Amino acid sequence: MTRITTRRGFLGTAGLGIASIGARRLTLPGGPTEDAANPHGKDRLLVDALKENGPINTSLEPTEDDALGPFHMAGAPYRAKLTPLFEPGTPLVIRGQVWSLATESPLPMATLDVWQANDKGEYDNNKVTEVTTPDDFHYRARMLTDEKGYYEFETIHPGAYQLGRSTWRPSHIHYMIQAAGHQTLVTQLYFKDDPRNEPDSLFKKSLAIDIEKVKTEQGEYETGIFHIVLKAAGV
Numbered sequence: 001m002t003r004i005t006t007r008r009g010f011l012g013t014a015g016l017g018i019a020s021i022g023a024r025r026l027t028l029p030g031g032p033t034e035d036a037a038n039p040h041g042k043d044r045l046l047v048d049a050l051k052e053n054g055p056i057n058t059s060l061e062p063t064e065d066d067a068l069g070p071f072h073m074a075g076a077p078y079r080a081k082l083t084p085l086f087e088p089g090t091p092l093v094i095r096g097q098v099w100s101l102a103t104e105s106p107l108p109m110a111t112l113d114v115w116q117a118n119d120k121g122e123y124d125n126n127k128v129t130e131v132t133t134p135d136d137f138h139y140r141a142r143m144l145t146d147e148k149g150y151y152e153f154e155t156i157h158p159g160a161y162q163l164g165r166s167t168w169r170p171s172h173i174h175y176m177i178q179a180a181g182h183q184t185l186v187t188q189l190y191f192k193d194d195p196r197n198e199p200d201s202l203f204k205k206s207l208a209i210d211i212e213k214v215k216t217e218q219g220e221y222e223t224g225i226f227h228i229v230l231k232a233a234g235v
């Protein structure tokens, strides 16, 4: 059996499989997928944002920008898990809401493009220990916010990486956020209490989030909230 190692390879093979079905009718078990009153269970993030920031119309600050860096790759797949299966590292779930500063409302259908280094601080397009092809898009994803501006993805805690002899970049996740009628924002998420934050020339305090450690029977994972506020286009 051929092992499919690239995303393009998978899509190509999947296409062949569908073509080979020919005119056979595909029957799915059961009825249509049931809807849910609230796919998030509760409006925790909205409530948290209101609690933390007070009335939205008086305290929303636009999210600060940050450097794009050299490792962005356009065209990442739309998915909510950045890493391949069984990726080494501490599992991490990041969630948040994208807001409009102009309308003081959450933004549905905003596009988030996120990318990061692996546990060892290596980007998939700058690795020295493993060869990947550009269409693997390891540690990268795009996603859309839902009708209430929410997004959520699973990844692993990114590793720090060395730039020069004594220069390190702290753990961070790159973001590019686009929404109709708003300025595209390129920024980075950092983790509070990372000792490499302060010496880093790109680090901004407002972009550092708290991490909560969650213990389960299967092991421990981290979770954090990163809300984003976009400025309107042309201001």
Ligand SMILES: [Fe+2]
Residues within 6 Å of the ligand: 069, 071, 117, 169, 172, 174
């Ligand atoms: Fe980076």
